[in-house]
Amino acid sequence: MSKVYVFNDYGGPETQELIDRSVPVPGTAELAIEVRAAGVNPADWKIREGQLGHHWSLPAPMGREAAGVVTQLGDGIDDFAVGDEVLGLVAPGHGGLAEHTVLRASTTVAKPEEISFTDAATIPVAAATAYDATHQIELEAGQTLLLLGAGGGVGLMAAQIGRVHEFRVIGVASAAKRGLVQSTGAIFVESGPNLPERVREIAPDGADLIVDLVGGDALRAVADLVPDRTRIISAADPDTAAELGGLALARTNEAMGKITEVIQYGLVDPHVDAQFGLDEAGQAIAAVETGHAAGKIVVVP
Ligand SMILES: NC(=O)c1ccc[n+]([C@@H]2O[C@H](COP(=O)([O-])OP(=O)(O)OC[C@H]3O[C@@H](n4cnc5c(N)ncnc54)[C@H](OP(=O)(O)O)[C@@H]3O)[C@@H](O)[C@H]2O)c1
Structure with a gap:
């Protein structure tokens, strides 16, 4: 089993909960990771509130960006191997605020060793x-x-x-x-x-x-x-x-790789202001939901 932080209904933070489910399996062009850190973003609570539509099946895993170690490859993956350290956007139906999650290979890059997992977890959404x-x-x-x-x-x-x-x-x-x-x-x-x-x-x-x-x-x-x-x-x-x-703002596919290099060379610091455990994920989301965060909030399972 594997823990994942979800919301059970569209609405306020009272709908959020840490649950157990089976370890997620990657589909075609996806890879599974053991999460080492996950970034928290305003999109997490905006999705929960229904501001971005009602496209998510419930209970809906929370967290859009994560960094971790590859544990399993889906079909059609040539660029990554089990054991690789990576960062990326989570695949549809999955969430970063979890012990294990699934990333889309097309929006995943290798984590340079110079970048910590906590900093890496801020790259797919915020830094890009x-x-x-x-x-x-x-x-x-x-x-x-x-x-x-x-x-x-x-x-x-x-x-x-x-x-x-x-x-x-x-x-x-x-x-x-x-x-x-x-x-x-x-x-x-x-x-x-x-x-x-x-x-x-x-x-x-x-x-x-x-x-x-x-x-x-x-x-x-x-x-x-x-x-x-x-x-x-x-x-x-x-x-x-x-x-x-x-x-x-128009998002591009190249941004994640480019900004990873910039951070690797020490030119930009993601400024992780606070870290929370997975059992404190609600506090992490609340800290961002104030609208007055100072830098990044990261959850470390
Ligand atoms: N389109 C996309 O792909 C995409 C991706 C990422 C983020 N976003 C959006 O971009 C926005 C920023 O994201 P974020 O992650 O940086 O959010 P954040 O970490 O919550 O930061 C928001 C900042 O806005 C400041 N703020 C609030 N009211 C303000 C005001 N009246 N004047 C000046 N600053 C004010 C807050 O600082 P103070 O305490 O100083 O007011 C806070 O530091 C969010 O709306 C998010 O949803 C969009």
Whole structure:
């Protein structure tokens, strides 16, 4: 048997539970792993709440990204072997918050030994999203990237990627995250009322690109800081971005491999802020569900 954290119905955290089930078996083009660490993301509670549709059969395993050791190969796998250390996106019907899970081979890469399992578990969703968000529209060195939600799981890595490219990164977050955002090399600007004025004190001409990780009114408030609304990219709120004339984040297949190399070379730190055991997975999800996480939350079975 194997433990997995699930939600039993669409709704609040009270529907979550740690259950036992048989060890999952990989299908064609999938591989099974023993989970060493799994990242927690806002998508976990958004899926549970039904915000992303009701496509998941119940009980639905939770957690989209994981790192671990390959235990079994499905049909059609040539690139991996039992015993390999890997990181990847979980296959449909499976969850990362588990002792064992199943990954899709097409969205799995080898874990370099320089990267710990806890850091590796943040790569498939959060780090790859940060990579895509900072590459969808290419800026040049010296241009200004305004990052809304710079202190969260995706934001802290997007800020660091921006600095690797020598963009001027203006990171918007709450006051408690000033030091954290500044540690990436970004210029910190506090979120809240009159934000555009504070940004213009630093960048009188506004920004060359807005990457939004918050959405809603926070995004509406800064939209005029770019001269051209098509230079707004939102990972958090594609509907509001579209309403403003901006773009939804487009995810790419290449991002996971590229950002794994960047992290391997020590250029970006995933900043795992807290680790929880599998029996504490509810606390881990709750920490992300506040909407005010500082870096990444990881579950270590
Ligand atoms: N499309 C995709 O493929 C994809 C992938 C990953 C993530 N996402 C989405 O991207 C968003 C960010 O993900 P994440 O993992 O970084 O989330 P996270 O770790 O929960 O971080 C969210 C951050 O937003 C900040 N925030 C909240 N309200 C704010 C405001 N008014 N102004 C500025 N910052 C504010 C919070 O910091 P403070 O405490 O400082 O406010 C927090 O650090 C989520 O909506 C997530 O669902 C999309």
